[in-house]
Amino acid sequence: MTYGLADVVNQRRMIDESPAGEDFKTIQRGKLDALLALAEATDCRRVRLLGYFGEDSKPCGNCDNCLHPPATWDGTEAARKLLSCIYRFHQNGGQRFGAGHLIDVLRGKVTDKVTQYGHQQLSTWAIGAELSEQQWRAVLRQLISLGHVFTEGEYHTLALADTARSVLKGEVQLLLRVPSAAPKKGRTTRVASGKTRSTADAPDLDFEAQQRFESLKAWRAEVAKEHGLPAYVIFQNVTLAEMARQHPHSLDELAGISGVGSKKLEAYGREILRVLDAS
Numbered sequence: 676m677t678y679g680l681a682d683v684v685n686q687r688r689m690i691d692e693s694p695a696g697e698d699f700k701t702i703q704r705g706k707l708d709a710l711l712a713l714a715e716a717t718d719c720r721r722v723r724l725l726g727y728f729g730e731d732s733k734p735c736g737n738c739d740n741c742l743h744p745p746a747t748w749d750g751t752e753a754a755r756k757l758l759s760c761i762y763r764f765h766q767n768g769g770q771r772f773g774a775g776h777l778i779d780v781l782r783g784k785v786t787d788k789v790t791q792y793g794h795q796q797l798s799t800w801a802i803g804a805e806l807s808e809q810q811w812r813a814v815l816r817q818l819i820s821l822g823h824v825f826t827e828g829e830y831h832t833l834a835l836a837d838t839a840r841s842v843l844k845g846e847v848q849l850l851l852r853v854p855s856a857a858p859k860k861g862r863t864t865r866v867a868s869g870k871t872r873s874t875a876d877a878p879d880l881d882f883e884a885q886q887r888f889e890s891l892k893a894w895r896a897e898v899a900k901e902h903g904l905p906a907y908v909i910f911q912n913v914t915l916a917e918m919a920r921q922h923p924h925s926l927d928e929l930a931g932i933s934g935v936g937s938k939k940l941e942a943y944g945r946e947i948l949r950v951l952d953a954s
């Protein structure tokens with residue numbers, strides 16, 4: 676699902692400006708939030724969807740996130756910087772600004788507007804130079820999707836929602852998808868059969884971890900064939916990727932990985948450790 680910050684802002688504005696009653700608008704906003712949360716989800720989409728209807732479930736092993744766990748990064752610190760910056764704007768004369776200026780200030784980019792408002796004096800000036808403009812847009816989009824930031828007026832100026840406080844205090848961890856917008860050559864090279872290269876399955880692994888991941892998948896394919904089961908029933912990709920990343924050396928360490936229950940540990944634990952050590 677590909678969409679940008681402008682889409683989110685436009686959808687919200689269409690609801691805000693529609694002539695419908697407040698009750699209806701509240702429902703529409705709730706639906707939009709749920710849709711955006713689903714789009715940004717880094718875990719099983721089916722679990723999310725059923726959760727939306729109040730039903731508990733286990734990862735399905737079949738949705739795009741289960742089959743190809745998205746690369747994620749911990750955006751908690753970035754989100755806190757962004758929210759503090761909006762807070763500082765507000766504190767500094769009650770001014771509100773849009774996404775472009777906010778990102779310029781975070782990245783320490785001197786513009787006419789920065790000079791005009793003296794924003795180089797803000798404590799949040801240039802605190803986010805480590806992220807690109809595109810990365811900041813992704814952080815902001817997800818904060819808007821999650822309802823911590825909202826936009827106002829015709830200039831889409833940014834304001835903090837009450838829930839932003841919990842993020843600022845560090846009470847909420849934000850796991851963000853690595854933006855896939857910039858299509859890099861070879862990242863998800865499609866071959867003639869329509870299958871993606873397996874390296875796209877766990878793009879956040881380093882080279883050695885990727886090797887371990889491939890070995891684990893080959894081992895899983897054998898086990899699945901032996902038992903006549905679909906591979907994901909043995910272990911899901913996300914679990915194998917985590918094993919490859921953490922490289923446990925004992926059954927205890929292996930047991931600490933999410934998705935490795937006691938039955939699977941007993942059935943496959945030693946085999947997995949052997950595969951990991953051999954690769």
Ligand SMILES: [Zn+2]
Nearest residue numbers: 719735738741
């Ligand atoms: Zn799933």
